[in-house]
Amino acid sequence: MSIKNWFKWFRKKSEHTPEYPERLDIIVQKLAQTHPHEISCDDVHMALAEFTEMQRQGEEVAHLMPLVQQHLEMCRECYEEYESLMLALDAEAQLMG
Amino acid sequence: MDRENADWLAGLKSEGEQREAALRDLREILMRILPRALSRWMEPGDPHFAPFLEDVAQETLLRVLDRLETFEGRSKFTTWVYTIAIRIALSELRLRKWKEASLEYLESGMEPGSMPYKRFTDDQPNPESSMARRKAVQQVMKAIEEALTPRQRTAMVAVIIEGVPLTVVADRLDTNRNALYKLMHDARLKLKQHLESEGHPPEELLKIFKD
Numbered sequence: 001m002s003i004k005n006w007f008k009w010f011r012k013k014s015e016h017t018p019e020y021p022e023r024l025d026i027i028v029q030k031l032a033q034t035h036p037h038e039i040s041c042d043d044v045h046m047a048l049a050e051f052t053e054m055q056r057q058g059e060e061v062a063h064l065m066p067l068v069q070q071h072l073e074m075c076r077e078c079y080e081e082y083e084s085l086m087l088a089l090d091a092e093a094q095l096m097g
Numbered sequence: 098m099d100r101e102n103a104d105w106l107a108g109l110k111s112e113g114e115q116r117e118a119a120l121r122d123l124r125e126i127l128m129r130i131l132p133r134a135l136s137r138w139m140e141p142g143d144p145h146f147a148p149f150l151e152d153v154a155q156e157t158l159l160r161v162l163d164r165l166e167t168f169e170g171r172s173k174f175t176t177w178v179y180t181i182a183i184r185i186a187l188s189e190l191r192l193r194k195w196k197e198a199s200l201e202y203l204e205s206g207m208e209p210g211s212m213p214y215k216r217f218t219d220d221q222p223n224p225e226s227s228m229a230r231r232k233a234v235q236q237v238m239k240a241i242e243e244a245l246t247p248r249q250r251t252a253m254v255a256v257i258i259e260g261v262p263l264t265v266v267a268d269r270l271d272t273n274r275n276a277l278y279k280l281m282h283d284a285r286l287k288l289k290q291h292l293e294s295e296g297h298p299p300e301e302l303l304k305i306f307k308d
C-alpha cells in the first residue's frame with residue numbers, strides 16, 4: 001500500500017467511522033507487546049502439542065515455553081488453533097478416556 | 098485402537114495390512130475428535146460438514162505420512178496429529194469465510210507521492226477526540242508513513258486494523274502465513290523503534306489512547 005493509497009484508505013474509513021483514527025490504538029497495543037525476538041507460526045505449530053499437553057498437566061507453560069506463550073498472545077490464528085486443540089483433547093478425554 | 102506412540106510409528110512405517118490398519122484407526126479417531134475440535138467453526142448439522150471432515154482427515158493422513166520423520170515424540174502422537182488436522186481445517190475455513198470479501202486495499206496500486214499526515218488528523222470529524230489523542234494519532238500515522246515499506250503497510254492495515262486472518266492476507270499477497278508473520282514482526286519492530294527514537298514509546302502512547 002503506497003503512502004497515497006494508505007491515506008486515501010484512512011480518510012475513507014474515517015469518514016464512515018468517525019472514531020476510526022483512534023482504532024490505531026490496536027496497532028499501538030501490539031507494538032507495546034512486540035519483542036525483538038519472536039518465534040513464527042510454524043515454530044508454534046511444531047511446539048503446540050507439547051505446550052498444550054504440558055499446560056493440561058498443570059505445568060507453568062508461560063514460564064517453561066515463554067516464546068510460545070508470547071506468540072499465542074500476538075497471533076490470533078495460532079491462538080485459535082490452540083483453542084481447537086484444547087477442544088480436541090477435551091473430546092478425547094471424554095470419548096476415549 | 099489404543100496405541101502407544103511407538104506402535105503408531107511402527108504401524109505407519111510398516112507396509113501392507115499393518116499400515117492400512119494404522120491409517121484406518123487414525124482416520125477413525127480424527128472423525129470422532131474433529132467435530133468437537135471444530136465446533137466453534139462449523140455446525141454439525143451443516144450439510145457441508147461431513148464431506149469437509151472427510152477431506153480434512155484425508156489430507157491430514159497424507160501430511161502425517163509425509164512428516165512422520167519430524168515427529169519428535171515430545172507429545173502423544175495423536176495430539177501431534179490433531180495439530181496438523183486443525184491447521185488444515187482452520188486454514189481452509191478461513192479462506193472460505195473471506196472468499197467473498199473485497200479487500201481492494203490489498204491490490205498494490207503503487208502510486209508514488211505523499212500527503213501531509215497532519216491534514217487527516219486536523220480535519221478528522223470526531224469532535225470528542227482530545228488534543229493529546231489527535232497528536233498521538235498523528236505520531237502513529239507519521240511513523241507508519243516513514244518507517245514501513247508499502248508491503249508492510251498493507252499487511253499492517255489488513256491484519257491488525259482490519260482483522261483479516263494472516264492466512265487470507267498471505268493468500269492474496271502470494272506469500273505464506275509464516276513469512277507474513279515474520280514480515281509483520283519486522284514491521285512492528287521498525288514502527289516501535291521509530292516511535293521510540295522520536296520520543297514516543299508505544300507504552301506512553303497507549304496511556305493517551307486509553308485516557
Ligand SMILES: [Zn+2]
Nearest residue numbers: 040041075078
Ligand atoms: Zn501464529
